[in-house]
Amino acid sequence: NAGVTQTPKFRILKIGQSMTLQCAQDMNHNYMYWYRQDPGMGLKLIYYSVGAGITDKGEVPNGYNVSRSTTEDFPLRLELAAPSQTSVYFCASSYTGYSDTQYFGPGTRLTVL
């Protein structure tokens, strides 16, 4: 199993541009999550999904959108990028969301200039 994969690994955007961060998992997990991690800080939840077609906001959803059309994929869309969105973005998944472990992807480092 590849686990949780994320693309791209690095990206530089100009202010106002848009992009989609890709996340895929091959573990047949129902729950998927998007986090951002600013330098020296912990992770903050952006959006999560409990299954295909079902998404909900986390702690910091403004400026982002998600969709979940399949169990495997959970892309994160940035519209009108701003410097405040410069961060490292992590995707994670878990089977049930209750008592089991979250598995994380390697992250996407995004810089908005």
Added chain:
Amino acid sequence: KQEVTQIPAALSVPEGENLVLNCSFTDSAIYNLQWFRQDPGKGLTSLLLIQSSQREQTSGRLNASLDKSSGRSTLYIAASQPGDSATYLCAPRGRDNFNKFYFGSGTKLNVKP
């Protein structure tokens, strides 16, 4: 909102020492608490998951304890090795909002040979 604090923020020790990393959280109504390891430029790897009904969980040289009533968890690392050098994060999961993890900002550990 859950606030998570990890002390110390950084720790540098010689190889072989036994270590205690601390995590405190403000809302004791948690479902479980997870300890993660993060290597530089990498994603998070789950180390231990301790349920709210448990007092401790062990894996190899790692032992995590949980005192839910006082809002504290500790991660004990026995006989530290240079390979243990990483940032360690704790993440309690709320009982009422179990889809949301709140992460501490981590303890950066450096184990010197």
